[in-house]
Amino acid sequence: xxxxxxxxRENAREALDNAQLQRALTNVETNxxxxxxxxxxxxxxxxxxxxxxxxxxxxxxxxxxxxLKAYEKKVIEAGGHVHWAExxxxxxxxxxxxxxxxxxxTVTKGKxxxxxxxxxxxxxxxxxxxxxxTDLGEYIIQLRGEAPSHIIAPAVHVNKSEVETEFRRAHTHxxxxxxxxxxxxxxxxxxxxxxxxxxxxxxxxxxxxxxxAETGSSVIVTNEGNGDLTQxxxxxxxxxxxxxxxxxxxxxxxxxxxxxxxxxxxQDTSVYTTFSTGPRRPEDPDGPEEYHVVLIDNGRSSxxxxxxxxxxxxxxxxxxxxxxxxxxxxxxxxxxxxxPGPMGAVLTPSLTSIDEAGxxxxxxxxxxxxxxxxxxxxxxxxxxxHWRTREFERHLQPASTRFGLGLWAFFARRPALYRxxxxxxxxxxxxxxxxxxxxASMPFASGWTKYRDLPAPExxxxxxxxxxxxDAA
Amino acid sequence: MSGRxxxxxxxxxxxxxxxxxxxxxxxxxxxxxxxxxxxxxxARGQLPGGERIALFQRMAEAVQASVEHVAAMADVPKAIAHxxxxxxxxxxxxxxxxxxxxxxxxxxxAPLEVRHxxxxxxxxxxVSHALAGIAETGTLVLASGTDNPTTLNFLPDLxxxxxxxxxxxxxxxxxxARIRRKFGKGTMPRALNMVAGPSRSxxxxxTLILGAHGPRALHVVIVGG
Numbered sequence: 001x002x003x004x005x006x007x008x009r010e011n012a013r014e015a016l017d018n019a020q021l022q023r024a025l026t027n028v029e030t031n032x033x034x035x036x037x038x039x040x041x042x043x044x045x046x047x048x049x050x051x052x053x054x055x056x057x058x059x060x061x062x063x064x065x066x067x068l069k070a071y072e073k074k075v076i077e078a079g080g081h082v083h084w085a086e087x088x089x090x091x092x093x094x095x096x097x098x099x100x101x102x103x104x105x106t107v108t109k110g111k112x113x114x115x116x117x118x119x120x121x122x123x124x125x126x127x128x129x130x131x132x133x134t135d136l137g138e139y140i141i142q143l144r145g146e147a148p149s150h151i152i153a154p155a156v157h158v159n160k161s162e163v164e165t166e167f168r169r170a171h172t173h174x175x176x177x178x179x180x181x182x183x184x185x186x187x188x189x190x191x192x193x194x195x196x197x198x199x200x201x202x203x204x205x206x207x208x209x210x211x212x213a214e215t216g217s218s219v220i221v222t223n224e225g226n227g228d229l230t231q232x233x234x235x236x237x238x239x240x241x242x243x244x245x246x247x248x249x250x251x252x253x254x255x256x257x258x259x260x261x262x263x264x265x266x267q268d269t270s271v272y273t274t275f276s277t278g279p280r281r282p283e284d285p286d287g288p289e290e291y292h293v294v295l296i297d298n299g300r301s302s303x304x305x306x307x308x309x310x311x312x313x314x315x316x317x318x319x320x321x322x323x324x325x326x327x328x329x330x331x332x333x334x335x336x337x338x339x340p341g342p343m344g345a346v347l348t349p350s351l352t353s354i355d356e357a358g359x360x361x362x363x364x365x366x367x368x369x370x371x372x373x374x375x376x377x378x379x380x381x382x383x384x385x386h387w388r389t390r391e392f393e394r395h396l397q398p399a400s401t402r403f404g405l406g407l408w409a410f411f412a413r414r415p416a417l418y419r420x421x422x423x424x425x426x427x428x429x430x431x432x433x434x435x436x437x438x439x440a441s442m443p444f445a446s447g448w449t450k451y452r453d454l455p456a457p458e459x460x461x462x463x464x465x466x467x468x469x470x471d472a473a
Numbered sequence: 474m475s476g477r478x479x480x481x482x483x484x485x486x487x488x489x490x491x492x493x494x495x496x497x498x499x500x501x502x503x504x505x506x507x508x509x510x511x512x513x514x515x516a517r518g519q520l521p522g523g524e525r526i527a528l529f530q531r532m533a534e535a536v537q538a539s540v541e542h543v544a545a546m547a548d549v550p551k552a553i554a555h556x557x558x559x560x561x562x563x564x565x566x567x568x569x570x571x572x573x574x575x576x577x578x579x580x581x582x583a584p585l586e587v588r589h590x591x592x593x594x595x596x597x598x599x600v601s602h603a604l605a606g607i608a609e610t611g612t613l614v615l616a617s618g619t620d621n622p623t624t625l626n627f628l629p630d631l632x633x634x635x636x637x638x639x640x641x642x643x644x645x646x647x648x649x650a651r652i653r654r655k656f657g658k659g660t661m662p663r664a665l666n667m668v669a670g671p672s673r674s675x676x677x678x679x680t681l682i683l684g685a686h687g688p689r690a691l692h693v694v695i696v697g698g
Contacts, residue, residue, distance in 0.1 A: 024678070031679040045515045052512045059505075065484035066502040074659065084476035136685060137676035153676065160678050183677040191686055199594065214506050215661045225672035225687025228627050232664070243480070248502075249509040250652075254645045258515070265675075268532070269610040272687070273667040280663060285569070285622045286591040287663050297480050305487040 001119050001147055005336030005348060008359035015330040016451060024157050025331050028150075032322035035266025036373065046262065053256045054377045057313040060248060061304065067213045067246045068295065074216025078278030080291040088118035091296045095120060095205070095238060098292055099129050102236055104202035108194075110220060110227030111135040112207030113151055113316060114240050114296055116338045117351070120205075131205075132197045134226035136190055143170045149332030149340065152264050152318040157331050160186070194226070204234030204288065208241035209260070209315065211293070214249040217277040218293060221260065221270040228274055237276070237288035243300045244312040256315060259375035264317035299351040307386050308350045313376040314343055320370035320380060326363045335360060342370035342380040349387050358396045361387035419463060426457040506659075511646050518609035518643030525608045526698050529641050532611025536670030537683060538691040546696055547578055549635055554583030556692055557598060562631060567596040571620040574602050574635065591622035592629060599625035600633045604655070605648045606641035610669055613693065614648055616655075617664035626666050632688040634668070638698025 004011060015021055040046045060067055072082045085091035099107060107124060109115065109131055121131040121142070133142040137155035141148060143166045148154030155163075164180040167189055180186055198204075206227050210219040218239045220227045231237040247253050261267040280287035303312055321327040321341025332340030337357070339347045345360040361384040370380045391397060392405075411418040433439060433456030441449045448454055460468075489495070520528055530540045543552050557564055565586035568574045579587050592599060601621045605614040613634050617623045626632060642648050656662060672687030683689060 027679040031675075043515060043517070045513050048513050056512075062488060063498055063502050065481050065488060066499055068481065068484070070502065070506060078661075084480050086476045086479055090476055134686065135676070136674045140676065153679065155676050156679070158677075163677055183680050184682050186677055187674060187682050187685060191684070194686065195594065214509060215659055217661050217665075223672065224674045224685035225627050226685065228623070228666070229686055232623050232627065243484075248505050250649045251509045251511050251646060254649065255512040257645070267536075269612055269667070269669050271536070271668065271670050271672055273612075275661055275665040275667075277661040277663055277665075281618075283619055284617060284663055285619050286624045287617060295480070297483075301480060301483045301487060304484065 001116050001338055003337055003352060003356055005352070005357040005360060008334060008336055008363065011334035011336055012330045012363070015334045020159055020162070021157055021331055024159050025328060028156060028322055029328050032266070032318075036263055036319060036322070037266075039262040039266040039268060043258070043262065043268075046259070049255060049258050050375050050377055053259050053315075053375055054313060056247065056252045056255060057244075057376060060246060060252075061244065061309060061312055064243060064246065064304065067248060068243060071211050071213040071216060071246050074213065075278065075291075075293055076216075078216050078291075079281075080216065080278045080293060083292060083294045085294055085296045085298070088296075088298050091118045091240070091294050091298070092120060092123040094294050095240070096123060096127055096129075098236060098238060098290075099124065099203050100127075102202050102290075104129055104236075106130045106132060106197065106201040107203045107205055108132050108134050108197055108201040108230045108234060109138070110204070110206035110222065110230040111138050111154070112205065112240050113148070113338060114207060114242055114298075115205065116148060117298065118240075118296065120240075132194070132201065134194050134197065134230055135222075135224060136187060136226075139190055139194065140166065143167075147333065147338070150318060150321060151316050151339065151343075157333065198229045198233040201230075201234050203236045203238060204230035204232075205238045205240060206231050208239050208245050208293075210253045210256070211241055211246045212248075212250060212253055212275070213246055215275075215277060217275040219253060219273065219275050221257070221273050223265075223267075223271045225272055228272055231274075231276060232287055234288055236290040236292065237279070239276070239291075239293045240296065241293060242296045242298070256375075260315055260317055263319040263373065263375040303350050308346065308383055310378050311343070311346050311350065311383060313378055314347070315376060316343075317375055319373045319375065323369040323373050325365055325367060325369075330363075335363070342384070343378075346378075346380055346383045346387070354387060354390055354394065355396060358387070358391045361385075361391070419461070422461045423464065426461050427459065429457050430459045432456075514644050514646050515609055518607070520608070520643060522638075523698070525643050526638055526641055526695065528643075529606050529608040529611055530693075530695070532608065533670070533693055534611070536611055537673075538611065538670045538693050540693045540695065542695045542698065544697065546573060546576070546635075547582075549694055549696065550577050550579045550585060551582040552694055553600060553633055554585050556631075556633065557585075560631065560690070562597050565596070565598065566633070567592055567599045567625060567629065569601070569619060569621045569625060571602040574600060592624040594624075594628045596625075596629045598631040598633060599629040600635065601625050603634050603636040603640065605651050606636045607645050607648055607667070608641055608643050609645065612645075612667050612669040614652075615666045615668065616652075616662040617666075618662060623664045623666065626668065627672075627687045629688060630684075631690045631692065632668075632671070633692045633694065635694045635696060637696045641695070641698075
């Protein structure tokens with residue numbers, strides 16, 4: 001996928017000015033936040049399960065090489081194949097090789113974010129194989145020629161009327177006067193079209209939420225059932241998974257499953273949790289004839305043992321972006337690559353480079369909501385701070401930012417001067433704010449005041465008030 | 474060097490500390506895989522028989538499955554015929570080779586057409602026999618094979634699942650123990666499907682709609698209890 005993170009500032013500005021997007025984004029906070037809380041509150045063991053889930057992943061990461069070997073052995077025992085891909089290019093080559101060997105013309109796909117990361121669809125298309133996304137959200141954005149804007153709700157940025165427009169454009173064999181007012185009608189149309197694709201496709205590609213070392217199984221969790229049709233009806237099932245998806249045992253997966261759906265959508269469990277182990281067996285009446293797993297590194301092994309190892313615990317639930325004020329304001333596309341929100345702000349520089357993705361860790365208010373809801377207790381703000389430090393050390397910020405920080409540091413090192421200067425500024429601003437107590441515009445602060453008023457200070461600085469209250473107490 | 478060796482070599486270099494013994498790490502990993510220690514099991518499902526089944530029903534209904542009870546396996550065909558007529562569906566179902574389903578009095582109790590084997594997508598209703606139920610989430614557990622082909626779980630509009638009351642466990646870990654007893658430690662059926670409610674999507678403006686790509690309706694028949 002093409003990297004647009006370097007122009008994050010422009011992306012964000014465009015997103016804020018996009019009325020359609022702003023309307024769609026209101027669905028994020030309305031729908032995800034309350035549901036997650038209700039599901040978490042309804043399970044007294046939820047917080048303890050988060051600790052357990054964190055510990056399981058930490059243990060696994062400490063022995064990742066050994067668990068991967070154990071997993072590989074079990075897959076082979078079950079008649080499956082394991083392919084190791086160091087890079088995105090290796091992964092694309094392996095998948096294309098399998099597709100070509102079975103003369104695939106059409107490939108159905110269950111939702112897989114790593115497939116976006118390795119740019120698989122473009123590669124298959126360029127080689128004459130048609131990839132068909134079957135998750136409703138993925139299907140919508142594939143028709144629109146877009147990337148996902150959310151890791152579990154890829155079309156969250158699209159409004160219903162835009163889906164209707166797209167379906168009328170793409171499904172030209174259907175009656176142009178049909179009614180597509182209701183979401184149900186749109187879903188039914190997609191269901192009917194995709195139903196045939198599952199049967200047509202030679203190969204079905206899914207991701208994996210877990211790989212189980214104990215049994216050699218891959219696990220997907222879905223609500224639509226598209227992933228299951230994808231992997232059951234094709235002759236060949238290919239699983240794309242990154243190294244850190246491996247989990248020791250069925251019991252360990254059970255622990256993490258209890259926090260996954262609750263954190264993601266506020267469901268106690270997803271509708272379908274499917275454990276797949278190898279290809280169709282001699283007595284099986286259905287299922288794929290071949291079962292392949294492509295284990296993808298693409299930068300993960302370099303994160304082990306470093307500042308960002310904790311990020312490898314991520315189970316891709318999307319809770320961090322659902323609770324992020326920055327994501328709520330600009331949506332996922334502004335982040336410019338596959339992974340948006342706080343998890344993207346940490347992961348994208350790790351997998352690409354800080355030179356390209358340096359803006360992302362700055363797109364945070366450090367309010368800490370992401371860490372407070374992360375089921376795997378990943379210290380996202382701390383890691384964003386690490387990236388900011390690195391960015392500063394490498395002189396990657398614009399001169400104006402460095403000048404501003406330098407200026408602030410000059411005053412901050414001189415407390416008396418700092419107090420005098422801030423006191424003067426607060427009084428001056430208070431004086432000019434007028435009766436409303438807010439500024440609708442201000443020199444040097446138009447980036448703020450364009451989208452909201454700046455509240456005027458009310459006469460005293462924080463330090464003055466602190467001193468007063470301390471004396472009073 | 475192959476991709477495999479390169480990746481595993483890099484992981485090992487990054488993970489091994491000074492003085493680490495590969496054998497000690499390997500022992501720890503082998504032990505965990507053998508022991509499969511249980512973690513935290515929610516109190517929610519730890520209920521005696523009747524209450525556990527009531528919890529299963531409550532949780533399944535909360536995710537839009539419909540649930541009914543029959544006294545014995547022999548009562549299932551009649552209940553299914555009634556369901557189909559209630560839903561204005563043709564009196565036809567598809568089933569696999571499951572012995573418990575095969576032994577049911579399909580002809581005697583109801584004018585039902587019974588087709589056998591995997592689905593080709595042209596069945597409106599299918600019946601499966603669940604390996605187990607999980608009360609804590611209202612989930613059904615289905616294993617692939619000739620008895621209950623996987624396609625029956627996903628292609629028909631109406632999926633009817635028969636589960637025996639004695640097979641409904643309180644929590645997922647109890648079901649995992651059941652799977653190990655049936656298939657052996659470290660071995661799984663080709664596909665193990667855990668199903669909670671009919672398929673759904675909220676991808677259009679986060680509005681929840683039932684009947685995405687899988688069944689539009691899920692009906693559970695609890696036998697005995």
